[in-house]
Amino acid sequence: MSNAMLNFSIRPRALRWLDLCTFGPKKGESVDLLNKSTVTWFNDQVSLDESSHETQTELQIGDGVESDARIRAWLDIAFYKPDQLRQRIAYALSQIFVVSDKDAELSGRPTALANYYDLLVKNAFGTYKDLLRDVTRSPVMGHYLTMVNNSKDNPDENYAREILQLFSCGLHEREIDHNLDGLEATYKLDTDNKRIPCYTEDDIRELARVFTGWVRNNDSWHTPMIQLEDSEIRDSESKSLFNGTLFFNAGNENYDENEGTDNSETDLEILLEALQNHPSTAINICYKLIQLLVTSNPSSAYLQRIVDVFNDGTEKLVELKQPAPAAGEEKGQLKAVIWAIISDNEVYTAPPTYMSKIREPWLSLVYIYRALNVDVLPNVGNGGDQSNKRIKNNLRYSKTCNQYPLGSPSVFNFYLPDYQPVDLLPFEYKDSSLTSPELQIMDWSHIISVQNHIYGMFSRNISYGEGITNTNTCLTSSDGGIYNTYQKLLFVDIGPFYNAVKVSDKIGFVNAVSTRFFNSLMPKDLEIQIIDAFPRGDLSVQASNWTQRLLSLALSSPYFHVQQNLNSFPYRTTLPEPAGSGYVNCNI
Numbered sequence: 001m002s003n004a005m006l007n008f009s010i011r012p013r014a015l016r017w018l019d020l021c022t023f024g025p026k027k028g029e030s031v032d033l034l035n036k037s038t039v040t041w042f043n044d045q046v047s048l049d050e051s052s053h054e055t056q057t058e059l060q061i062g063d064g065v066e067s068d069a070r071i072r073a074w075l076d077i078a079f080y081k082p083d084q085l086r087q088r089i090a091y092a093l094s095q096i097f098v099v100s101d102k103d104a105e106l107s108g109r110p111t112a113l114a115n116y117y118d119l120l121v122k123n124a125f126g127t128y129k130d131l132l133r134d135v136t137r138s139p140v141m142g143h144y145l146t147m148v149n150n151s152k153d154n155p156d157e158n159y160a161r162e163i164l165q166l167f168s169c170g171l172h173e174r175e176i177d178h179n180l181d182g183l184e185a186t187y188k189l190d191t192d193n194k195r196i197p198c199y200t201e202d203d204i205r206e207l208a209r210v211f212t213g214w215v216r217n218n219d220s221w222h223t224p225m226i227q228l229e230d231s232e233i234r235d236s237e238s239k240s241l242f243n244g245t246l247f248f249n250a251g252n253e254n255y256d257e258n259e260g261t262d263n264s265e266t267d268l269e270i271l272l273e274a275l276q277n278h279p280s281t282a283i284n285i286c287y288k289l290i291q292l293l294v295t296s297n298p299s300s301a302y303l304q305r306i307v308d309v310f311n312d313g314t315e316k317l318v319e320l321k322q323p324a325p326a327a328g329e330e331k332g333q334l335k336a337v338i339w340a341i342i343s344d345n346e347v348y349t350a351p352p353t354y355m356s357k358i359r360e361p362w363l364s365l366v367y368i369y370r371a372l373n374v375d376v377l378p379n380v381g382n383g384g385d386q387s388n389k390r391i392k393n394n395l396r397y398s399k400t401c402n403q404y405p406l407g408s409p410s411v412f413n414f415y416l417p418d419y420q421p422v423d424l425l426p427f428e429y430k431d432s433s434l435t436s437p438e439l440q441i442m443d444w445s446h447i448i449s450v451q452n453h454i455y456g457m458f459s460r461n462i463s464y465g466e467g468i469t470n471t472n473t474c475l476t477s478s479d480g481g482i483y484n485t486y487q488k489l490l491f492v493d494i495g496p497f498y499n500a501v502k503v504s505d506k507i508g509f510v511n512a513v514s515t516r517f518f519n520s521l522m523p524k525d526l527e528i529q530i531i532d533a534f535p536r537g538d539l540s541v542q543a544s545n546w547t548q549r550l551l552s553l554a555l556s557s558p559y560f561h562v563q564q565n566l567n568s569f570p571y572r573t574t575l576p577e578p579a580g581s582g583y584v585n586c587n588i
Helices: 011-021 029-033 038-047 053-062 069-080 084-093 110-123 128-137 139-144 158-165 201-210 267-277 281-293 300-311 314-319 334-343 361-371 437-441 444-457 481-486 495-502 506-517 524-533 543-555
Strands: 239-241 246-248 356-358 562-564
Touching: 011 029, 011 038, 011 084, 011 334, 038 084, 038 334, 053 069, 053 110, 069 110, 069 361, 084 110, 084 281, 084 334, 110 128, 110 139, 128 139, 128 158, 128 267, 158 201, 201 239, 201 267, 246 267, 267 281, 281 300, 281 334, 300 334, 314 334, 356 437, 361 444, 361 506, 444 543, 495 506, 495 543, 506 524, 506 543, 524 543
Parallel strands: none
Antiparallel strands: 239 246, 356 562
8 A cells, every 4th residue: 555544543634635535533532443453433424314305404494494405415414414525525516517506597596506516416426437427418507507408500609619628628638747746736738838728719619519509307406407309409429639530420329318328429428438537637626625625735746646546546446445446447446436536545744835725615614614613402411413413504605605516607617726825935946836725716805704604613602612601502492592693693602711711720721622623733833822822810700702802813824724744843732532421411
């Protein structure tokens, strides 16, 4: 095995793994992983039932507030459902195969958008070709990129363009230059050192003819589109792409959606096979997945290892003790690709230059809520099964984060993969090719909004935990209006932090914060800042206020908002966090 992460032998590595593979580790989850095989954890996650966004959205709509039901359903799943790895991968895929509720028609169809998201969930550990087929046939994608009802008389080129540029080979031919790192290392250059286009406008026009005759099945937004046989609508003549290297014969049958039908000679299947085998597709898709999951600037060696797995996933599937793919199906095995991305030794040892990424604002908030065991009325903090909880809070997504799932302003996602914050780079990096895509959606307004939201999380009236008395956690529907108000709020467990502040236990507070938010590797300079911020004197009366201030200080740190190997910095060894003895009983 090429990586050194055979077991979660130490807590910081377990926490780092959970940071990358889930929406954030909850209290105690890293302890459960200690000395557990990474293969076992991965396979357990793959085998879990898929949590359905469409089903959860319908439940949220049933609660009576439809406008943001899909977002609240997404949060239900991110906060409480167990299939965290699958859901984390689906979120990454949603930023590659983009649709958006910014479209006027789709904005009023939350269950259709949730159905599309479920398509990504389903295919997270499948094959690239199956994923691309399902995306192509989705009525939501068909509408969003204007391919539905496409006729041969005037074929729309929108989807033809984006399936090449964004969903497969990309704008320019790719090859990995091992003398460079990051995005610049991925482009193939001509004799004049210019990037070489992957396709021409003629290719787009020819490909648009492939996507004719597709319509919604019985006008449904929830089942795959079908392709009409009608030769007046569907272009069944011969087509040619990529300088004649990809050819579609005249008279090819229309795609038949009936199960068991051999569609291998249809235009769609011929195209999918060609795009999967295009030499630039593996690099383009793997680079995007790495950026969205692990690091903005991967080394060329790391990228090469992942691309090799995309081209043949057999070895990694065997490593996972999974069946080897059948002959001819070795390419595009996403389960193997994801495993290779997150288990590579470089992910846990490389310095921040090659192994770091900005934590997306939306994911920062989700991480904090999970770390603090977010809960809602009724029965806050009872320690029971939370998997059926439904929240009535949307994190003010339209104002706070400048992003939310399936809410991109365009098909190009919230930010571009090659975005360089030139004005923010230190002098020694001014001429580098370092990218930081997520910074494209962050300005001072949104930084302040996110930090204000974080500060408000720790308000006394929505806190619970060991040693904390808060009667709001005990409200029931019989309490009427006040229950209706607090039912819409998110409660967080700040017990360990509150109890440390209450007795001025600075080291205890630092330990708890380090474990929950810094993979048990809080950098020394942040520790010093937090300890210096502790006021002198008796804090027992003002413990809630100071807990709120000190947690907000810690979570405003770049060390939290950048995912990286924190052992690259001077740090203190954090002691294990005590298990605690339970919460205040509502009957007291």
